[in-house]
Amino acid sequence: MQLGRIKIRYSVSLAYSVIYIAFLAVSIGLLSVYPTISSRDSVFSAKQNALTSQVTVMSVSLAALEQLSAEGVEQVMNLLDVGEYDRVLVTDSAGLVLYDTETRGSLLGQSCAFPQVLDALVWGNISCRFRYDTLAFSSEAAAPVMSYGSVIGSVYLHERDTDQADMIRSLQGRLRSISLIAGAVTLLLTVLFSRYLTRRLRTLVDGMRIVREGDYDYRVPVKGADEVSDLSEAFNEMTGRLQSTDELRRRFVSDASHELRTPLASIRLLSDSVVQSDRMDPDTMREFVTDIGTEAERLQRLTEKLMRLTRMDSKLPVSRSPVQLKAVAERAVHLLRPLAEQKNVTVRAELDESAVIYAAEDDLLQIVFNLTENAIKYNSRGGSVTLRLTREGDRAVLRVEDTGIGIPAEDLPHIFERFYRVDKARSREAGGSGLGLSIVHDAVLRHNGTIRAERRDPAGSRFTVSFPLYAGETGGGEE
Ligand SMILES: Nc1ncnc2c1ncn2[C@@H]1O[C@H](COP(=O)(O)OP(=O)(O)O)[C@@H](O)[C@H]1O
Ligand SMILES: [Mg+2]
Incomplete structure (x- = not known):
């Protein structure tokens, strides 16, 4: 440079x-x-x-x-x-x-x-x-x-x-020497000042070059309170942002590979056993192959979720339309009926049919499905889940409540992070990846919504999601 x-x-x-x-x-x-x-x-x-x-x-x-x-x-x-x-x-x-x-x-x-x-x-x-x-x-x-x-x-x-x-001659002489002194002093000051300014700008440019090479730890020294220091401060802030984005990306990649490694290792182990044993009885063989299928299914779910997250990150335009939230919630409940039966959990729904929001239907289904799935998965046998949809002012509010194990207070601030799971073993056993809630979170933000998780007394959790209600003509379907 x-x-x-x-x-x-x-x-x-x-x-x-x-x-x-x-x-x-x-x-x-x-x-x-x-x-x-x-x-x-x-x-x-x-x-x-x-x-x-x-x-x-x-x-x-x-x-x-x-x-x-x-x-x-x-x-x-x-x-x-x-x-x-x-x-x-x-x-x-x-x-x-x-x-x-x-x-x-x-x-x-x-x-x-x-x-x-x-x-x-x-x-x-x-x-x-x-x-x-x-x-x-x-x-x-x-x-x-x-x-x-x-x-x-x-x-x-x-x-x-x-x-x-x-x-007159002496006046002229005096004026000349005064001008010369003033000129010399000004020139000196100009040179010193511009050198000083150039040096500071060069420090900043050097800093930019260092950061450009990937050293996000580097911070440009901030001196004084003028425009150059404003610039340096803004640059440092930007570097900080880049640094956290970079960290997030690294963690995401490493977490994702870690998640992919476990099912891949089991598939490998199972297939090795099948290949290596000469005389395996058909029942064991079927059991092994079924296990391979289960792991493959888990891999498929994981990659689907990863792809969904990446798609949401890319901020591609979403096509939206007025959606009746009640219909979406009913579909999610219908899809989860088998899981609820298997876990012996009762699902109740009290849904206001006039809650219409302007959104992408698929995103809404993801939100309701993931919240309800969690509420069933992390419930106790014989427990119950309640979906309550109401209109409050100019917002549609959906509450998903369960009577399950609840979320410890220290984990509450983290549950929307990618791959975050309170109980890893239990989540994995239930086929979870720790991505469900971060998908929910991203989808809610994409629709100008808010989401909150809290503990219920005496047990269980409550997730509250709210969206602005559809107010009529909002223009085209593209964002
Ligand atoms: N309703 C709930 N009750 C108790 N714990 C929950 C509930 N919802 C989410 N969690 C906790 O938050 C973690 C993250 O949820 P999520 O992102 O959906 O991942 P997972 O794939 O494990 O379901 C879960 O692993 C679980 O520990
Ligand atoms: Mg989940």
Whole structure:
């Protein structure tokens, strides 16, 4: 069953791991990207507000000059605090740079082609641009300088902010390590858990394999209180059932062979004697052959009963019809009349003819016949047997009572078992096999009936059988 093992490992372990890892990847991804993006956006919008208002202040201050010149601009800019910016640049309306805080690579006296500046000069717009490159936030803004409705120049601001960028970077780093730790822990737990689950399932599968090989004593260990332990418990219960069925079957086979052996041995012995003796007088010979016949008859009865039991076990459909129980009981009594006469037992019958049940007639005859036969067989000479059939509520109740030897209390719970006999010698002498009552029991259960055996005061036994009464149309005759 290598295949089964592989299947389990793949289906449970792998499925778990794949699901967890997919879940992890998605959440770690979201966790590390989303906070960074949203904090970056909020930094951008704060910067946009600040920069726009600052560039506007500068533009308004410069507008007071009406005409932009390098000196004039310088004076105004000195009044404004421009030290906090990385670069401040002022151009005239043609884009010529009049003022530049940048010393290296200064554009002073040259024309400026920054897109923001062009935007301000050509369209009169305030325009901003932001960039974030993990090291710094770089923000640029330019505004036109307006005088009497016309553009006389532009101001340009550039700021590089590393503090905020550092903050975002460290946030990102921290999120990454938290995600990694969480991921590693989850992965570890997933692997451990799925290993644990797989191990338990494998124990169960191994147990099943052991039981399948026929070791019904084996029980799977049950740990915890989850679905796997429920499964193990159910499996153990099932094994228990199998075990008792198996035991029952073994006992049945061994009992049956034992029962068959006795008459076969006698037949063998008798026939050997006939064959071996040279001059046997005809009377003895006839006696021996008659004995052989008797034993053969016993064998025949036994095998018939065995076959009947097997047939009932096989749960084949029974064909049923409404049956008047009184007629069946009368037939059984009629068939047993010779036995009753031989044992000098009186059989009385008080039978309600309205007790009709829906059943297989042959099964009912078996029930009444076996109970009545026992009541006669295990009676004392001159005793009596009473069959009483009544209707009680929605049930037909048949009581078979005798004045015989009775059944000892300790044997009562066992008499319906196969081959069970209280007094083996007496039963065998009477031609019994110990199968009669188990046939009765099976047949009663097959018809949703109940059966009870009890001792009578002062002597004898009473068997009570009850069946649901036939209530009219019950449908077809097959079960
Ligand atoms: N009416 C009864 N009175 C006393 N003992 C009984 C009676 N019915 C059954 N038994 C006991 O129960 C045993 C089982 O009965 P049964 O299955 O019919 O087997 P058997 O073939 O011996 O009749 C009998 O051997 C007998 O010891
Ligand atoms: Mg019997």
